[in-house]
Amino acid sequence: MYYYDDEGDPNVMFSGVDSVFDLTMEQAMALWQDPNKSDLENAQLTLYFGKQALGMITGTARVGATSSVVRVASAADTGAAASTSANLTTYYQVTSMDNAQTIINTGKLTGSRQEVGQVFAFTEQPTYSQASLSGARSLQTVIQFQAAAGSFSRTDTTINPSLQSIARVGDGPINVTKVQIVGFKAVWYNPLTWFN
Amino acid sequence: MVQSFNLVQLKKITVVCDPQLPNYGQMRDCCQDFTADFSSGNAYGLIGECGMGGWALSYVLSGKTEIQSGEISLDQTPVTSSFLSKIGCYVGEGYLNKSLFGEKTIRQQIIEGLKANDINFSLQEIIDLFELSQSRLDRKMGQISNERWNASAAIGFAHGKSIYCFPWLNTAWINTLNQRIEHCVRILKQFGAIVIIPTSNASLLNQIVDSTIPTSSI
Numbered sequence: 025m026y027y028y029d030d031e032g033d034p035n036v037m038f039s040g041v042d043s044v045f046d047l048t049m050e051q052a053m054a055l056w057q058d059p060n061k062s063d064l065e066n067a068q069l070t071l072y073f074g075k076q077a078l079g080m081i082t083g084t085a086r087v088g089a090t091s092s093v094v095r096v097a098s099a100a101d102t103g104a105a106a107s108t109s110a111n112l113t114t115y116y117q118v119t120s121m122d123n124a125q126t127i128i129n130t131g132k133l134t135g136s137r138q139e140v141g142q143v144f145a146f147t148e149q150p151t152y153s154q155a156s157l158s159g160a161r162s163l164q165t166v167i168q169f170q171a172a173a174g175s176f177s178r179t180d181t182t183i184n185p186s187l188q189s190i191a192r193v194g195d196g197p198i199n200v201t202k203v204q205i206v207g208f209k210a211v212w213y214n215p216l217t218w219f220n
Numbered sequence: 221m222v223q224s225f226n227l228v229q230l231k232k233i234t235v236v237c238d239p240q241l242p243n244y245g246q247m248r249d250c251c252q253d254f255t256a257d258f259s260s261g262n263a264y265g266l267i268g269e270c271g272m273g274g275w276a277l278s279y280v281l282s283g284k285t286e287i288q289s290g291e292i293s294l295d296q297t298p299v300t301s302s303f304l305s306k307i308g309c310y311v312g313e314g315y316l317n318k319s320l321f322g323e324k325t326i327r328q329q330i331i332e333g334l335k336a337n338d339i340n341f342s343l344q345e346i347i348d349l350f351e352l353s354q355s356r357l358d359r360k361m362g363q364i365s366n367e368r369w370n371a372s373a374a375i376g377f378a379h380g381k382s383i384y385c386f387p388w389l390n391t392a393w394i395n396t397l398n399q400r401i402e403h404c405v406r407i408l409k410q411f412g413a414i415v416i417i418p419t420s421n422a423s424l425l426n427q428i429v430d431s432t433i434p435t436s437s438i
Binding site: 185 | 243351353355356359362363364365366367368370392393395396398399400403
């Protein structure tokens with residue numbers, strides 16, 4: 025099994041692909057073209073350049089690697105869904121009304137001791153059912169905010185696999201701006217969400 | 221605890237199985253001729269790459285699979301897989317989780333354990349002991365994020381389990397769950413339980429376990 029460290033240097037004989045690693049284009053292409061890529065059969069890797077998926081290596085789910093993503097480092101690479109302006113990226117977080125107000129007042133997201141200071145966010149506004157599946161502590165509302173690009177650089181591999189494409193994690197505290205309460209994303213089949 | 225004992229002995233255990241955990245992963249794992257002693261009130265790291273037997277041994281000690289050969293004994297008395305399932309808790313999942321009306325909530329599973337076993341704790345005491353959040357108590361195991369590890373241990377505790385076995389955890393999982401694992405292990409050891417944590421890197425468990433055991437001599 026291949027493993028790329030934070031500098032993008034490949035190491036071999038590692039049992040799981042744990043996280044998102046930014047690779048250069050050359051490194052990513054080398055991985056993709058590697059004749060030994062069958063060694064990756066228990067992982068699911070997607071190579072991106074910007075928003076364009078270059079290819080995918082899939083296989084059966086394996087511990088901690090059900091949808092690990094290898095992404096190509098690029099100034100244009102701002103994630104598949106998060107919108108970006110002037111190095112700020114828009115994210116969403118499910119939280120309580122009290123916490124939402126605290127974040128608006130302080131402009132800071134702080135992780136709990138239990139989560140070893142990590143802060144979780146979505147790249148898309150979640151629906152209530154997505155929020156429920158995420159296991160967020162409080163399911164009262166959703167805030168939208170902007171944070172420096174790269175603040176939430178890692179895919180949250182601990183979340184339900186169906187949400188890993190939009191779930192990100194970063195090391196707190198993280199400074200945020202333009203915080204506003206937006207509520208859950210409306211769904212056509214639930215009128216209660218139409219006027220959030 | 222349901223069963224009071226001092227020593228679990230594994231002698232020349234060989235097992236091949238496909239351990240899994242929902243929302244986590246699964247794989248073929250095997251170990252051969254594994255021998256070790258586990259004393260109550262201690263936590264152990266089973267050290268080896270994924271596939272080298274640690275996860276399979278966790279499965280065995282939580283009574284989720286049968287061994288192919290070898291012997292497991294509690295205080296010198298041989299025990300079966302079905303007996304181990306009564307005293308073992310597979311951390312990360314619930315206990316008797318399914319009912320006619322669907323999966324039970326965390327609260328329901330804890331209360332059920334307290335009723336069925338002679339455990340001298342209240343629901344609130346267990347919530348406090350394992351640092352569970354009130355807002356997640358009425359959800360199912362798959363809807364409480366990383367708190368499922370604490371909740372699973374709490375449910376096992378309420379059901380009087382004595383051996384707590386984690387699935388094989390990679391570096392990222394241990395780093396992410398560090399605080400939760402450390403807390404649960406401290407509480408469980410305090411009450412005389414044995415905790416088993418399979419992983420590849422012994423140094424990750426420095427502050428958590430009492431000793432580490434390689435799963436393979438190769």
